[in-house]
Amino acid sequence: MKMMKTATMAFVTLVAMTATAHVPALESFETKPILADLKDLRALNIPVLAKDERIEVGYAIVTPVMQQRIQERAHQVGKCGGFEDLTLDMHIQGTGFNSILDSLAAIQEKNALYERAPFAALSLEKNGTIEAAMTEVSEDNLRSYVTWLSSFPSRSNRDAEPNRHVVEMKTRLEAMLAEATIPYEISEINHTSTKQRTLKVRLVGSERPNEIVVLGGHLDSINQSWGGGKTAPGADDNASGSANLIEALRIMMTKAQPKRTVEFFWYAGEESGLLGSAEIAKQYKADKKDVVAVLQLDMTLFPGSGELVIGSMTDFTSSWLRDYLKAANETYIHARIVDDKCGYGCSDHASWNRQGYPALMPFEATFSKSNKNIHTTRDVISPESNFKHSAAYTKIALVMGMDLANSTARQPY
Numbered sequence: 001m002k003m004m005k006t007a008t009m010a011f012v013t014l015v016a017m018t019a020t021a022h023v024p025a026l027e028s029f030e031t032k033p034i035l036a037d038l039k040d041l042r043a044l045n046i047p048v049l050a051k052d053e054r055i056e057v058g059y060a061i062v063t064p065v066m067q068q069r070i071q072e073r074a075h076q077v078g079k080c081g082g083f084e085d086l087t088l089d090m091h092i093q094g095t096g097f098n099s100i101l102d103s104l105a106a107i108q109e110k111n112a113l114y115e116r117a118p119f120a121a122l123s124l125e126k127n128g129t130i131e132a133a134m135t136e137v138s139e140d141n142l143r144s145y146v147t148w149l150s151s152f153p154s155r156s157n158r159d160a161e162p163n164r165h166v167v168e169m170k171t172r173l174e175a176m177l178a179e180a181t182i183p184y185e186i187s188e189i190n191h192t193s194t195k196q197r198t199l200k201v202r203l204v205g206s207e208r209p210n211e212i213v214v215l216g217g218h219l220d221s222i223n224q225s226w227g228g229g230k231t232a233p234g235a236d237d238n239a240s241g242s243a244n245l246i247e248a249l250r251i252m253m254t255k256a257q258p259k260r261t262v263e264f265f266w267y268a269g270e271e272s273g274l275l276g277s278a279e280i281a282k283q284y285k286a287d288k289k290d291v292v293a294v295l296q297l298d299m300t301l302f303p304g305s306g307e308l309v310i311g312s313m314t315d316f317t318s319s320w321l322r323d324y325l326k327a328a329n330e331t332y333i334h335a336r337i338v339d340d341k342c343g344y345g346c347s348d349h350a351s352w353n354r355q356g357y358p359a360l361m362p363f364e365a366t367f368s369k370s371n372k373n374i375h376t377t378r379d380v381i382s383p384e385s386n387f388k389h390s391a392a393y394t395k396i397a398l399v400m401g402m403d404l405a406n407s408t409a410r411q412p413y
């Protein structure tokens with residue numbers, strides 16, 4: 001059965017490549033250096049060129065067929081992304097990749113030390129303005145944003161028109177931001193690894209504009225079902241997280257200007273190896289930007305572990321921010337937070353974490369209970385979609401944008 005699947009997989013990939021041969025999506029024909037979950041690489045018999053057993057991450061150079069198989073496996077086990085494209089680090093040869101793995105392990109170790117330390121739990125002081133903002137989150141708005149985004153046939157970075165939805169969303173955000181009462185900038189970010197662009201909105205900080213709180217999610221979608229056509233509505237993955245961010249921006253833009261800068265990102269090409277976020281995080285590190293926290297919202301619509309049960313991913317995220325989430329939940333959100341893991345490269349937070357920035361990944365459920373219809377034509381709004389559940393993730397973004405961005409708190413390690 002497994003052999004059959006593999007053979008079918010290769011065939012489908014070849015068919016797909018032939019079918020899109022006239023589309024100038026060069027990235028799909030190249031071998032790539034990647035970081036991925038060691039278990040996934042081993043299960044697929046992909047040669048691992050360097051690895052770190054402590055963090056279960058491996059480095060490999062993969063062909064397009066291997067990439068497809070990793071994405072397919074990630075899909076089978078319920079992950080959104082499956083690997084991080086390291087093409088930008090191509091200049092690092094041989095043991096250079098060991099240093100990437102070593103620094104990843106060192107980041108994980110610092111987080112583990114913090115977790116073991118006997119600190120008092122974090123708590124937030126309740127603020128009336130933030131509490132009032134929680135009540136402004138509209139489930140109807142979330143539904144209408146998800147309906148609109150999932151109406152595009154595909155938002156894939158390998159689509160013939162990979163920026164149609166990006167351009168339309170920028171137009172919509174500009175119309176919305178016309179009502180903003182605080183200074184903002186909106187821009188599209190070009191990438192070298194994909195033709196798709198990332199959309200960014202920056203709310204400039206009033207007192208410490210160089211300190212940045214990032215609120216992000218990927219805007220692209222993908223269809224990985226075998227022979228299932230190319231339609232990729234991606235309602236849960238990730239129109240939902242994208243909608244949470246639009247709603248948080250709508251509410252924040254008429255409130256007091258935050259002391260720190262808040263940057264919203266709708267990333268390009270996450271499904272093809274975290275392409276947009278990897279370039280952005282790498283550039284921010286090179287520019288020595290002071291990113292104090294990164295929120296990643298990717299899949300928030302399917303309450304697989306129960307309504308208002310949030311999976312907080314503990315691998316390749318900041319222990320401090322996970323504590324912060326628990327405190328924010330206690331004070332403002334009133335959901336239930338359950339710790340879980342999703343493996344390396346399951347979403348864009350991995351890009352920021354690898355550059356040393358503190359990241360947080362609250363997910364729609366525990367990993368094993370998440371939506372099984374992602375990456376297929378069936379990822380549409382259904383009776384199981386729960387906008388009350390999804391609204392909690394906009395509230396997380398609001399607390400980070402209105403509390404953390406008005407404080408001096410930062411990761412203490």
Ligand SMILES: [Zn+2]
Binds near residue numbers: 218270
């Ligand atoms: Zn996703």
